Amino acid sequence: MASKYLPILILAILVFVIGVSMLILNAILGLKRPYPEKLIRYECGLPPSGEPRHPFSVKFYAIAILFVVFDVEAVFLYPWAVSFDRLGALAYVEMVVFIALLLVAYFYAWIRGAFQWE
Known part of the structure; x- marks a missing residue:
């Protein structure tokens, strides 16, 4: 009975390992060049206006x-x-x-x- 679910378990482990390894490789090898224009909030191509944290009704x-x-x-x-x-x-x-x-x-x-x- 458990042998029917073995391929699914292997696939889940493989997906988890690939996902975590991509995150780790990006943290290690990824370029980190922050500059002011890159760190600004993005609002659909428009310049940001107003405070971003306003309460909703x-x-x-x-x-x-x-x-x-x-x-x-x-x-x-x-x-x-x-x-x-x-x-x-x-x-x-x-x-x-x-x-x-x-x-x-x-x-x-x-x-x-x-x-x-x-």
């Missing part, structure tokens, strides 16, 4: 979390739809409950004003 994070939640819904919904004909009625009921819970969360966020960007 909590609304930004709330929208990001909502996006992730509904994106995960799509990740779970696609495999279920592909294998729908092989699944039984119980799987259909479970998906209806899953979508209902997500709709409750969506309406809760909507009522609380999470989608209002101010």
